[in-house]
Amino acid sequence: MDAYLVAILTTAAVYVILALALNIQFGLTGLMNFGVVGFYGVGAYTSGIMTETLGQPILLGMLAAIVVGGLAGGLVSLLSIRLSGDFLAIVTLGFAETMRLAFNNEDWLTRGPRGFLIMTRPVIDGLGRGATAWFILGVFVLAAIIVFVVLNRLAGSPFGRVLRAIREDDLVPATLGKNVLAYRLQAFVLGSAAMALAGSLYAHYVQTITPDNFTTQVAVLVWMSLIVGGAGNMKGAVVGALVVTAIYEGTRFLAPLMEFLTPTQVSALRFIIIGTLLIVVVRYRPEGLLPERIAPRSRPDPVPAAG
Amino acid sequence: MKLSRRLFISSAAVTLAAPAYLRAGLAQSAPIVIGSMTPLTGGGGPYGPEKSDAHRAVVAQVNAQGGVMGREVQLISEDSETNPEAAVRAARKLIDADKVSAILGTWASSVSLGIMPLCQEANVLQVFSGSSDYLPDGDTKGLIFNLQPLNKAWAVALADLAVQRGFTEVAFAGPKNDFAASMGESFAASLEKLGGSIVGEPFYYNPGQASYRAEAEHLIRMNPPAIFVAGYVTDFVPVYRELIRGGFTGQIITLSFAVGPAFKEAVGDAANGILHGSPVPPIGKDSYETYLRLVGIEPSGQVQNSFGCMAYDEMNLCLLGMEAAKSTDSFAVADAIRKIANGPGERVTTFAEGKAMIEAGTAMNYDGASSSVDFQENGMLKSRDFALYEVKGGEDEIILTTTSDATQ
Numbered sequence A: 001m002d003a004y005l006v007a008i009l010t011t012a013a014v015y016v017i018l019a020l021a022l023n024i025q026f027g028l029t030g031l032m033n034f035g036v037v038g039f040y041g042v043g044a045y046t047s048g049i050m051t052e053t054l055g056q057p058i059l060l061g062m063l064a065a066i067v068v069g070g071l072a073g074g075l076v077s078l079l080s081i082r083l084s085g086d087f088l089a090i091v092t093l094g095f096a097e098t099m100r101l102a103f104n105n106e107d108w109l110t111r112g113p114r115g116f117l118i119m120t121r122p123v124i125d126g127l128g129r130g131a132t133a134w135f136i137l138g139v140f141v142l143a144a145i146i147v148f149v150v151l152n153r154l155a156g157s158p159f160g161r162v163l164r165a166i167r168e169d170d171l172v173p174a175t176l177g178k179n180v181l182a183y184r185l186q187a188f189v190l191g192s193a194a195m196a197l198a199g200s201l202y203a204h205y206v207q208t209i210t211p212d213n214f215t216t217q218v219a220v221l222v223w224m225s226l227i228v229g230g231a232g233n234m235k236g237a238v239v240g241a242l243v244v245t246a247i248y249e250g251t252r253f254l255a256p257l258m259e260f261l262t263p264t265q266v267s268a269l270r271f272i273i274i275g276t277l278l279i280v281v282v283r284y285r286p287e288g289l290l291p292e293r294i295a296p297r298s299r300p301d302p303v304p305a306a307g
Numbered sequence B: 001m002k003l004s005r006r007l008f009i010s011s012a013a014v015t016l017a018a019p020a021y022l023r024a025g026l027a028q029s030a031p032i033v034i035g036s037m038t039p040l041t042g043g044g045g046p047y048g049p050e051k052s053d054a055h056r057a058v059v060a061q062v063n064a065q066g067g068v069m070g071r072e073v074q075l076i077s078e079d080s081e082t083n084p085e086a087a088v089r090a091a092r093k094l095i096d097a098d099k100v101s102a103i104l105g106t107w108a109s110s111v112s113l114g115i116m117p118l119c120q121e122a123n124v125l126q127v128f129s130g131s132s133d134y135l136p137d138g139d140t141k142g143l144i145f146n147l148q149p150l151n152k153a154w155a156v157a158l159a160d161l162a163v164q165r166g167f168t169e170v171a172f173a174g175p176k177n178d179f180a181a182s183m184g185e186s187f188a189a190s191l192e193k194l195g196g197s198i199v200g201e202p203f204y205y206n207p208g209q210a211s212y213r214a215e216a217e218h219l220i221r222m223n224p225p226a227i228f229v230a231g232y233v234t235d236f237v238p239v240y241r242e243l244i245r246g247g248f249t250g251q252i253i254t255l256s257f258a259v260g261p262a263f264k265e266a267v268g269d270a271a272n273g274i275l276h277g278s279p280v281p282p283i284g285k286d287s288y289e290t291y292l293r294l295v296g297i298e299p300s301g302q303v304q305n306s307f308g309c310m311a312y313d314e315m316n317l318c319l320l321g322m323e324a325a326k327s328t329d330s331f332a333v334a335d336a337i338r339k340i341a342n343g344p345g346e347r348v349t350t351f352a353e354g355k356a357m358i359e360a361g362t363a364m365n366y367d368g369a370s371s372s373v374d375f376q377e378n379g380m381l382k383s384r385d386f387a388l389y390e391v392k393g394g395e396d397e398i399i400l401t402t403t404s405d406a407t408q
Helices: A002-028 A036-053 A058-080 A086-105 A129-156 A158-168 A171-175 A180-206 A216-229 A234-257 A263-284 B005-026 B048-064 B084-097 B109-121 B151-164 B178-193 B213-221 B233-245 B261-271 B286-294 B308-325 B330-342 B351-360
Strands: B032-038 B073-079 B102-104 B125-128 B144-146 B169-175 B203-205 B226-229 B251-255 B275-279 B346-348 B364-366 B383-392 B395-405
Touching: A002 A036, A002 A129, A002 A158, A002 A180, A002 A216, A002 A234, A002 B084, A036 A058, A036 A086, A036 A180, A036 A216, A058 A086, A058 A180, A086 A216, A129 A158, A129 A180, A129 A234, A158 A171, A158 A180, A171 A180, A216 A234, A216 A263, A216 B084, A234 A263, A234 B073, A234 B084, A263 B048, A263 B073, B032 B048, B032 B084, B032 B308, B048 B073, B048 B286, B048 B308, B048 B351, B073 B084, B084 B102, B084 B109, B102 B308, B109 B125, B109 B178, B125 B308, B125 B330, B144 B330, B151 B178, B151 B226, B151 B251, B151 B275, B151 B383, B151 B395, B169 B178, B169 B213, B178 B203, B203 B213, B213 B233, B226 B233, B233 B251, B233 B261, B286 B308, B308 B330, B308 B351, B308 B364, B330 B364, B346 B351, B351 B364
Parallel strands: B032 B073, B032 B102, B102 B125, B125 B144, B169 B203, B169 B226, B226 B251, B251 B275, B346 B364
Antiparallel strands: B275 B383, B383 B395
């Protein structure tokens, strides 16, 4: 059971990073990125190609994933960032699908549908099976903590304040002389780079990636995490990712309690339960479990009337 | 009573150690845990339930007859969702939480390959059905068995048929997935061996498209006398429709599961003349009928539950392997399965028959519901029955049944 919990926490750490990354794009800046899985996949394949095809160490693989993910984010956002809202959502969705097709068809680079085998792992050699699992969990949690600290600091900084202002009404910061496009671009690139980092970690963890790993289903999980946790709040994103993973995995253990159902029915029931829980959260707590909290600014004393 | 420090320490040590001793003592009678991971939802959704049912039926029967090594078999079912990402999480749960000795029943090659690194690391046996030629690549420990012949074997039979009918120039089209990609390579190789050739490049399209008009026109422009479309029913139907609408009059060759009753109903008379083939269970054979009756189906003389019969063999082999090895250690079980499946020895078709042989100390050869189940060194099947059909008057007419040799 310990080993299972370690494995699930490791997966959860990946989702935590993805949710944090989406939080800076959507939660803070209001950029609808439905193409989470595209950047995630780009990171996974970049890192895999770097370590397996080019034989570089894993740290360089992660770094390359971050750089390529950020570049991809920059290109996508420059193509579409002026088109806010729904339009950006469709462009990012298209990007994710394009990436999946590229992974599937560029066999020379990605080995196409047969799957890309990755032997490099984020561990030091010579550990037993149990110790390896704990070590990987440690690496992932560390990565998640770094991403959390960096993004949380940014969210609380003047930079984060401008992002929130853009989300609420981009005319206001523009009127104050802020370059709205540059801020949106930065937020999008930052988020995309973090998503790619998550992809890199995931790839070295599961060790076989195929284009089927990068379907919209993953993006849906990340969006669920953010909405359940509380968009705009970095802690909320973390809690959301953990809660969604717990629900998703926890429902597996219902099967032994329902011997009277066939496995097919149990499987369907799992998705019904997950869906119902989400509807309940969104219905009764639309702001999420940990809503965004903006510290009330201490107002300066009113300027005494000239007397 | 005064609780001295010595007493406290010794009793605490005993208390803490007790579970470990109890566990060791109970291990002999603890149930054997086996994971069943079938595609209950997603692309394999139509085939998962029959596999899951077959696993459960065998386990229920074996438990009723006294279990394996006198221990109860506990079956834990998980849904692969026909998606390697979800399957990896499900496999983690089976391996780490349930501590299964084996995972049976994965169907899509991407899923079997996706969970292979986990199973290899934890020394968990994998018995599945899949046909991608890349499947043996992921196994370095000799812990996989596959009940479906690889594409290479299918391609030989279909290329033979094409050449017999006078088609040496055949175009290839298929969805871009691991199944069709390796089928394209194998078919081209088989056709070339017979003196034929592929027209143009093997042509792959992306599955799940709204329209296949451009793909069909591309194929027609190449003007091949025959086209082999290695699709599933979901993409074969629209591709075929566009080909006919575009005026293609040559021969169409495809796989049987693409032209089932749903297809014939959808296209009507236009289905006539299609040549198709696929691996088939040995219709009319006692072992196949035993399986069908076990899951409550009356044999009809047609192909029924073509994936369920493989699941039946998966479970029988796994349990017989454990009984013969007197262990759940994967390496010992895998060795035992090799001996049981390939023989030589007395023919057995069920777990009960096999158990009697083991008790009598006689060598056996398992003859399954899906095939005679003989494995090569790498755990892939040596051969399977393969049937070729032609659609005439809206019905499949059998051309021939061959035993395709997968060892070439």
